[in-house]
Amino acid sequence: MIGFLLKGILNDKSRSVLPVIVVSIGAALTVLLNCWLKGVMGESLVMNANFNTGHVKVMTHAYAQESEQMPNDLAILGIDSLVTQLKSEYPDMDWVKRIRFGGLIDFPDEKGETRAQGPIVGWAIDLLSSSTEETRRFNIRESLVSGVPPAKPGDALISHELAEKFKVNPGHKFTLFGTTMDGGMAFRNFTVSGTVRFGSFVLDRGAIVIDISDAQHALAMEDAAGEVLGFFHDGKYDDKQATSVVATFGVKHSDKADEFAPVMIKLKDQGGMAEYIDYSETMGGIMIFVFVLAMSIVLWNAGLLGGLRRYKEFGIRLALGEDKKHVYTTLIYEGILIGAIGSISGTAIGLGISYYLQVVGLDISSSMKNSSLMMPSVVRAAITPAAFYIGFIPGLFSMVLGNALSGVGIYKRNTAQLFKELEV
Amino acid sequence: MLSMQLAFRNLIGAGLRTWLNVTVLSFAFVVIVFYNGMLDGWNMQAINDTRDWEIGKGQLWHASYDRYDPFTIQDSHGGISGHIRSMVAAGRVTPILITQASAYPAGRMLNVVIKGIDPDQRILELPTQSLAQTTNELPAIIGKRMASRAHLKKGDQVLIRWRDKNGTFDAREITIVSIFDSNVPTIDNGQFWIPLAKMQQMTGMTNEATLLVSREPLNNEAVEPWIYKDEKYLLKEFGEIMQQKKGSNKIIYGLLLSIALLGIFDSQVLSIFRRQKEIGTYIALGMTRSQVLKVFTVEGSAHSILALGLGALYGIPVLAYLHQRGIPMPKSADDAGIAISESIIPLYSFGMVLSTILLVVISSTIVSYLPARKISRMNPTDALKGKIQ
Amino acid sequence: MKTLMIIGFVFLGVALRAQDPKKILDKVDQNMSSENRMFESTMTIHGKRNSRSISSRSWSEGSQKSFTEYLSPASEKGTKMLKLEKQLWIYSPTTDRTIQISGHMLRQSVMGSDLSYEDMMEDRKLTDVYAAKLVGEEKIGDRNTWVLELTAVVEDIAYYKQKVWIDTEKYVPLRQELFAKSGQILKRMELQEVKMIESRWFPTLVIYKDMLKEGKGTEFRMTNIKFNVKIPDYIFTKAALKQ
Structure with missing residues (x-):
């Protein structure tokens, strides 16, 4: 019977096209809203994770104590073996070295003497290896105001504001003057490859981003790094998983007596993130509930309308001697088919748009040109597992419910009346 | 008028179908009002708190002061004299002197900023009177964030x-x-507030200040050599953060509204399909096509009127309750550097509600009109026969 | 007993009066200051995790000009520092850049030590900037010292007060404490291994300690000290940094 009905739906455009379109649009909107909401709610979380906390973060005990001050003298030594170990122990996570540092950025005049200088906060991340995810995490391509992303050692990005203040452009050289891990003077020349605006207060005032190996050379941290950040491969923070990773890591590596033993902290335990996560989950949940409810009502209505549209047909079918129950059952089955087709195509469309919005994002920065806040100027959607099924709630269930309710009419009225009402 | 009456009668007559659409549209209406109310409330609260705790109604800055560049602090101080001095005496402005310092809680070193403020000032809500009421040689007040970061009590x-x-x-x-x-992190993080006179004495900057906070706007007053920064300048970022929030929220309620409109659209398509004979009859009776089109458009947009009514019915109590109780916010939300209280009192301005109403009514009129355009192309005879597919 | 104490006080009083603190300081300056000098030094910095030593060669002329070239470790080799009056430049061979250090940066610690750039730059004669008062006598190790309290007579000075323990025979400081205006101790220097160099006594090992910070302090050991040698003028130019 399904095959027969499917044939009917496919051939009889008048009874299928509009409902399928409506269900598709509805499911697509639901999926889109779900992803958008997750994206927006998680935006500052994602930004925090990407720039600061990772999903989990490994530091030495001593470094963790005063991590705000970027105490690289307390950095993790033997970092490469630690990262290798982490990679083999937790292969489903991406482990990256990071160094944060303070220093002085110094632009030379033609004689190589100081023309201008200023304090900076630096981020050293893996910019250059072919498989690096870090450029995406730092949203570098989208944040570029001028120039290109670093492509070779010695390239650096500087915040656009800094570039304007010091009147420099891509191609200009500068010297980073800082402190090596053991307290010595650190010097290294860099070339500005591009200027960036991250849309964040902290970064845009005076930040530079350089490759991790450049920083390791410059700061005499050859086999050291301040922090190792771990990210789940799907880019989403999963507290349960993070908790178990932290626990197993703790068993293997923790040494309370050693100040320089590594310690792992999950995102939720860093700087007040816990409340934020709980809050945004609750708020997001409420919003999605309202939305799915609204969509369900609309599609329920669509189901009703779809049934009503076909009273004429039911009248004829009943007149031809078809059993009421059979008419009703076919109506429900059709509802299921239309709901399923609509939900599938709608979910696909919704996911497509969401994916686009996740990758490209929506730039709302035009109205906030000189923004100085730790706020992203590009808002992105986030595709979660729920996005794959949430469209079916209104799409399938509501459609069928609507059809079922409208079909009740078949039982209520007798054949003659139906027939007459529709005046065939 | 007749078309209005007709429209409502037809709508109510459609029963469940109408009420489903109306319910959804009312959701959209209430959610939009709620969201905007929350953001406006937040904005208002943040501005008020910042004004009360930090910026007053404007500030007078020393020429080299830049609030975002700590290296300017060292050289940003100057004597208070002449007119400014009389303003201080009259309590119209209160001076603040800022210097960088290091604090050593438990052998660690923290870079901090010390701010000297008149213990008797009445312009900012900082509890400076506790600086006056103590016999301590060098008293200081700090914020809760600083207290927890430096482990001080x-x-x-x-x-x-x-x-x-x-x-x-x-x-x-x-x-x-x-x-x-x-709620204002910018007067808290990394700062010690001490009595101004002590501070001036400690730094040898007798009768000097880095900036002065004003009780009233000082738009046309000569304040040289100080530079007047008005409230608008000092609050520039608030506009930006709200713009950003509103931007992304527009998408959310835009989606919700489009769902509701989708329902209306669907209903309209069906009614025009089902009521061809009625349309034909209207035309046969002498109504012009555009008049009929108007009837159907009004009928569709009447959804929005019902939705406003329904929304008001449950929305007003809910929103009023939230206004009374406030909306709880997470504590770490002020990481962005903007003041946020533990709960936000949403603010529903007349203008905002009115513009939301207009948005809902106009958008539902448009989606009602779109399918009804078909009417203008209808052949009345075919319509009467019910033969249009 | 009482008589004994009175005699003791009288004796002490005579001894104190016999010494004019200004004259003591003058004699100290004679030992410590010179028209120009050069020396090699090794600075040992005790970090939280490890200690490291940095060696350098320095030339200075009067109190306004000095030039230092770092010799080891390899990472610092070739780094040069030039100070002319209130200005400081650092040259790094790896980047071939001369960077001027100014303002707030001067207050940073040099190479993680307990000395700031500013500390290094402050080398005015004690008698020029402080008024001295003899406050007592103490023994440091087996050496007798006068304890002088120095109070700043100029305004632009980092440490308002100092307490200096001066060897009563050799006229070199053996200990120096630097105080804030409030009297809070900020830094302490222990000067040891006093040697006779070119007819003057000179402490060749100084241990600096920042009293507000945890840590073991910084040792500064001087070797190869030569006073009043002819230093070519070009040494104190920016051009010399690049050579």
Whole structure:
């Protein structure tokens, strides 16, 4: 019977096209809203994770104590073996070295003497290896105001504001003057490859981003790094998983007596993130509930309308001697088919748009040109597992419910009346 | 008028179908009002708190002061004289002197900023009177964020080291006499507030200030050599953060509204399909096509009127309750550097509600009109026969 | 007993009066200051995790000009520092850049030590910037010392007060404490291994300790000290940094 009905739906455009379109649009909107909401709610979380906390973060005990001050003298030594170990122990996570540092950025005049200088906060991340995810995490391509992303050692990005203040452009050289891990003077020349605006207060005032190996050379941290950040491969923070990773890591590596033993902290335990996560989950949940409810009502209505549209047909079918129950059952089955087709195509469309919005994002920065806040100027959607099924709630269930309710009419009225009402 | 009556009668007559559409549209209406109310409330609260705790109604800055560049602090101080002095005496402005320092809680070193403020000032809500009421040699008040970061509590002493105007080191134990709880992080993080006179004496900057906070806007007053920064300038970022929030929320309620409109659209398509004979009859009776089109458009947009009514029915109590109770916010939300209280009192302005109403009515009129355009192309005879597919 | 104490006080009083603190300081300056000098030094910095030593060669002329070239470790080799009056430049061979250090940066610690750039730059004669008062006598190790309290007579000075323990025979400081205006101790220096160099006594090992910070302090050991040698003028130019 399904095959027969499917044939009917496919051939009889008048009874299928509009409902399928409506269900598709509805499911697509639901999926889109779900992803958008997750994206927006998680935006500052994602930004925090990407720039600061990772999903989990490994530091030495001593470094963790005063991590705000970027105490690289307390950095993790033997970092490469630690990262290798982490990679083999937790292969489903991406482990990256990071160094944060303070220093002085110094632009030379033609004689190589100081023309201008200023304090900076630096981020050293893996910019250059072919498989690096870090450029995406730092949203570098989208944040570029001028120039290109670093492509070779010695390239650096500087915040656009800094570039304007010091009147420099891509191609200009500068010297980073800082402190090596053991307290010595650190010097290294860099070339500005591009200027960036991250849309964040902290970064845009005076930040530079350089490759991790450049920083390791410059700061005499050859086999050291301040922090190792771990990210789940799907880019989403999963507290349960993070908790178990932290626990197993703790068993293997923790040494309370050693100040320089590594310690792992999950995102939720860093700087007040816990409340934020709980809050945004609750708020997001409420919003999605309202939305799915609204969509369900609309599609329920669509189901009703779809049934009503076909009273004429039911009248004829009943007149031809078809059993009421059979008419009703076919109506429900059709509802299921239309709901399923609509939900599938709608979910696909919704996911497509969401994916686009996740990758490209929506730039709302035009109205906030000189923004100085730790706020992203590009808002992105986030595709979660729920996005794959949430469209079916209104799409399938509501459609069928609507059809079922409208079909009740078949039982209520007798054949003659139906027939007459529709005046065939 | 007739078309209105007709429209409502037809709608109510459609029963469940109408009410489903109306319910959804009313959701959209209430959610939009709620969201905007929340953001406006937040904005208002943040602005008020910042004004009360930090910026007053404007500030007078020393020429070289830049609030975002800590390296300007060293040279940003100047004498208070002439007119400004009389303004201080009249309580119209209150001076604040700022210097960088190091604090040594438990052998660690923290870079901090010390701010001198008149304990008797009445312009900012900082509990400066506790600086006056103490017999402590060098009392300080700090915010809750600073207290937790430096692990300090009331009564604790902490050594601070600073330099006077000549660069000579000085160091003293400072006593925390009070810890204040403010929503404004920018007067809290990394800061000690001490009595202005002490500060001037400690730094040798007699009768000097870095900036002055004003009680009233000082738009046309000569304040040279100080530079007047009005409220608008000082609050520039609030506009930006709200713009950003509103931007992304527009998408959310835009989607919700489009769902509701989708329902109306679907209903309209069906009614025009089902009621061909009625349309034909209207035309046969002498109504012009555009008049009929109007009837159907009005009927569709009447959804929005019902939705407004329904929305008001449950929305007003809910929103009023939220206004009374406030909307709880997470504590770490102020990481962005903007003031946020533990709960936000949403603010529903007349203009905002009105523009939401217009948005809902106009958008539903448009989606009602779109399918009804078909009517203008209808052949009345075919319509009467019900033969249009 | 009482008589004994009175005699003791009288004796002490005579001894104190016999010494004019200004004259003591003058004699100290004679030992410590010179028209120009050069020396090699090794600075040992005790970090939280490890200690490291940095060696350098320095030339200075009067109190306004000095030039230092770092010799080891390899990472610092070739780094040069030039100070002319209130200005400081650092040259790094790896980047071939001369960077001027100014303002707030001067207050940073040099190479993680307990000395700031500013500390290094402050080398005015004690008698020029402080008024001295003899406050007592103490023994440091087996050496007798006068304890002088120095109070700043100029305004632009980092440490308002100092307490200096001066060897009563050799006229060199053996200990120096630097105080904030409030009297809070900020830094302490122990000067040891006093040697006779070119007819003057000179402490060749100084241990600096920042009293507000945890840590073991910084050792500064001088070797190869030569006073009043002819230093070519070009040494104190920016051009010399690049050579």
